[in-house]
Amino acid sequence: MEEFKKKTCRKCGSQENVKWGKRNGVQCHRCKQCGFQFTIEVERRARVDECRAITLHAWGFSFRAIGKLMSYHHTAIMRWINERAAKNDDNLPLIDLEELYNFAMSQKKGKEIAAKIELLMKSQVNPV
Numbered sequence: 037m038e039e040f041k042k043k044t045c046r047k048c049g050s051q052e053n054v055k056w057g058k059r060n061g062v063q064c065h066r067c068k069q070c071g072f073q074f075t076i077e078v079e080r081r082a083r084v085d086e087c088r089a090i091t092l093h094a095w096g097f098s099f100r101a102i103g104k105l106m107s108y109h110h111t112a113i114m115r116w117i118n119e120r121a122a123k124n125d126d127n128l129p130l131i132d133l134e135e136l137y138n139f140a141m142s143q144k145k146g147k148e149i150a151a152k153i154e155l156l157m158k159s160q161v162n163p164v
């Protein structure tokens with residue numbers, strides 16, 4: 037996935053930087069000019085989407101349903117989940133159901149999934 041990545045330092049505008057470890061699984065960069073440490077927007081956003089997808093998958097939503105909700109092709113969702121499983125990455129922060137519900141509600145095609153998430157939330161509060 038070679039997307040456009042903004043690697044410019046937010047502090048001094050320099051494009052010269054080096055990889056500088058990871059924070060919560062997100063690649064950090066350090067500016068060679070001023071030493072400012074930052075993450076790249078695209079990577080951070082993809083990471084959040086990944087967490088959402090994996091959490092939804094854990095709750096039993098299908099790749100297609102998740103893809104439709106998040107406007108990704110379902111094979112992308114499948115790849116994220118497989119990659120995560122292969123890496124055995126336990127650092128992944130799972131997303132709160134309420135947060136997922138709000139996210140689904142904010143999406144054009146999210147009403148159906150939001151309704152299902154709402155049911156999940158209710159069933160957690162009142163176990164049958």
Ligand SMILES: [Zn+2]
Nearest residue numbers: 045048067070
């Ligand atoms: Zn800088």
